[in-house]
Amino acid sequence: MDTREIKLAGMEMSLSSHDGAIDLIKHRISPFLAKEKPDFMVLPEKWVMQRYDEQSEQLNQVLDTFCELSQENGCTIVLGSFSVVRKGKLYNSSPVISEGKIIGWSDKISLYRTEKNEFTTGRSINVFQSSGIKFSVAVCYDLDFPYYTKVAIRKGARILFNPSLIHESLHGMWHIYVTGRSLENRIPILSVNSSSPPLGGGSIGTFLDEEEKGVRIRKTKAAKSVISYTVDMQATSSMIERRMQEDPGIYSFTNE
Numbered sequence: 001m002d003t004r005e006i007k008l009a010g011m012e013m014s015l016s017s018h019d020g021a022i023d024l025i026k027h028r029i030s031p032f033l034a035k036e037k038p039d040f041m042v043l044p045e046k047w048v049m050q051r052y053d054e055q056s057e058q059l060n061q062v063l064d065t066f067c068e069l070s071q072e073n074g075c076t077i078v079l080g081s082f083s084v085v086r087k088g089k090l091y092n093s094s095p096v097i098s099e100g101k102i103i104g105w106s107d108k109i110s111l112y113r114t115e116k117n118e119f120t121t122g123r124s125i126n127v128f129q130s131s132g133i134k135f136s137v138a139v140c141y142d143l144d145f146p147y148y149t150k151v152a153i154r155k156g157a158r159i160l161f162n163p164s165l166i167h168e169s170l171h172g173m174w175h176i177y178v179t180g181r182s183l184e185n186r187i188p189i190l191s192v193n194s195s196s197p198p199l200g201g202g203s204i205g206t207f208l209d210e211e212e213k214g215v216r217i218r219k220t221k222a223a224k225s226v227i228s229y230t231v232d233m234q235a236t237s238s239m240i241e242r243r244m245q246e247d248p249g250i251y252s253f254t255n256e
Contacts, residue, residue, distance in 0.1 A: 002101075004233050004234075005230050005231065005232050005233070006039040006040065006133065006230065006231055006233055007036075007037070007038045007039050007040075007228065007229075007230050008038060008039070008040050008042070008159075008188070008190050008205060008228065008229055008230070008231060009032075009038035009040070009041050009042070009226070009227065009228040010034060010041070010042040010083055010190055010191075010192035010203050010205070010222070010226070010227045010228075011028070011029060011032065011041070011042075011043060011045070011192070011225065011226055012044060012192060012193055012194060012195035012201040012203055012222055012225040012226070012227075013028075013029075013043055013044055013047040013080070013194060013195065014047070014194065014195050014196045015046075015047055015049050015110070015194055015199075016047060016048055016049065016198040017048075017049060017050060018048060018050055018062070021047070021048045021062065022061065022062070022065065025062070025065050025066070025069070026065075026152045027041075029041075029069065030069055032226070033069055033072075033073040033075055034072075034073060034237055037073060037074070037075070037230060038228065039074075039075065039076065039131070039133075040075070040076045040077075040078070040130075040135070040159070040161070040190075040228055041075050041076070041077045041078065042077075042078045042080070042161045042162075042163060042182050042190050042192045043077075043079055043080035043128060043163060043192060044080045044163055044164060044165060044192050044193055044194040045077065045080055045081045045092070045094075045139055045140045045163040045164050045165040045194075046080070046082065046083060046092065046165055047080050047165075047194050048062070048080075050084070051083040051084070051085060051090065052081070052082055052083065052084050053084075053085045054084055054085060054086045059082070059084070062079075062082075063079075063095060063097070063102060064234060066079055066095075066097050067097055067100045067101060067102065068100065069158055070097045070098060070099065070100050070101075071099065071100030072178050074099075076096070076097065076098040076099075076130040076131070077097045077098075077135055078094060078095075078096055078161045078163060079094065079095045079096070079097065080094065080163040080192070081093055081094040081108065081139050081140075081163050082094075083086050083094070083119075084105075086171060087122040089255055090119050090120060091107045091108070091119060091120055091122065091203035092107065092108035092111070092115065092119050093106065093107045093108070093122075093139075094106040094107075094108075094137045094163055094189050096128050096137060098128070098130040098131075099130070103128055103129075103130070104126055104128055105126075106122070106126050106136070106137035106138075106139060107120075107121075107122025107123070107124075107139075108121070108122055108139035108141070109121055109122040109123075109125070109139075109142050109148070110139065110141045110142050110144065110148075111141070112140065112141040113223055118231055122139075125148060125151045125152050125155065127155040127156050127157045128150060133158060133159065134155075134156040134157050134158055134235060135158065135159040135160065135161060136148075136152035136155070136157040136159075136160055136161070137160075137161045137162075137163070138152070138160055138161070138162050139162075139163055140162065140163065140164045140165055140166070142162075143160075143162045143164075143177055143178065143181055143189070143191070144177050146181075146184075146251070147251055147252075149181045149184075149185050149187065150185065150247075150249070150251040151251055151252065153185055153240060153244065154244070154251065157187070158187065158233065158236055158237050158240055159187065159188050159189075159190075159193075159231070159236075160181070160182075160187050160188070160189045160190075161189075161192075162178065162189055162190065162192070163191075164191050164192060164193045164203075165193065165199060166193050166199060166202070167198055167199060168197075168198050168200035168202070169197060169198075171200070171202040172256060174177055174191070174193075174202070174204075175202075175204050175219075178191045178204050178206060179204075179206055179217055179219060182206040182207075182208070182217055183208070183215070183217045184207075184216060185240065186208050186236070186239040186240045186242075187207055187208075187236070187241040188205070188207040188208070188231045188236060189205070189206050190203075190205045190206075190227070191204050191205070192222075192227065197226045201222055201225055201230065202221070202222065203222040203227045204219060204220070204221050204222055204227070205219070205220045205221075205227050205229050206218065206219050206220075206221075207229070207231045207236065208231075208235075208236065208239055209235075210235060210238075210239055215239060
């Protein structure tokens with residue numbers, strides 16, 4: 001069991017072209033990481049607005065730049081998600097970088113409305129590990145459904161990251177989903193949205209406190225397009241494990 005208190009952070013990036021994203025990485029993300037030194041950093045869903053082929057020089061440029069930042073700052077970075085073409089199929093996919101290397105990708109499973117006309121659904125719920133901490137990445141709409149969080153936890157996840165792209169008019173509903181999933185499963189969730197209109201940021205992070213008579217959820221929200229807070233991993237792991245013992249349900253993901 002990890003006994004550390006860890007620092008989580010998210011940045012509400014504006015929707016950008018490839019060149020705009022490279023500029024934001026150098027002039028906004030890099031200085032933030034150098035100053036704040038979070039253990040985990042999360043960006044929004046599809047904040048870079050172009051499609052990348054998985055072997056393209058442009059995608060490699062983005063990934064290599066983030067790998068350098070991860071190595072320099074000792075930070076695990078969830079890059080939000082990108083539209084990535086693999087073997088002729090388009091995926092909404094979140095790359096995860098730790099210790100200067102890509103440790104995996106999380107493909108969005110529950111595609112939202114018209115996404116189904118373009119994107120291919122993901123086929124697995126992945127759990128990653130960095131510095132002894134296991135976590136999963138639910139891309140936006142994946143969080144709306146109970147299966148994702150419960151399967152991720154059964155696979156060992158103790159934190160859930162949620163790159164999102166949410167219209168400002170739906171922030172209230174989004175926050176209900178995040179807090180509900182977090183309280184239901186006793187797992188901290190960091191959900192990060194883009195700051196561009198009509199999305200409007202509103203990112204939210206949760207963690208749990210155990211009191212004499214029960215568990216209470218705590219929430220923090222973004223200010224000036226940044227969200228940052230700490231989580232006690234020892235207390236978190238204990239609450240999650242106890243919750244799993246109390247829950248008699250059997251959960252699965254049929255595509256696995």
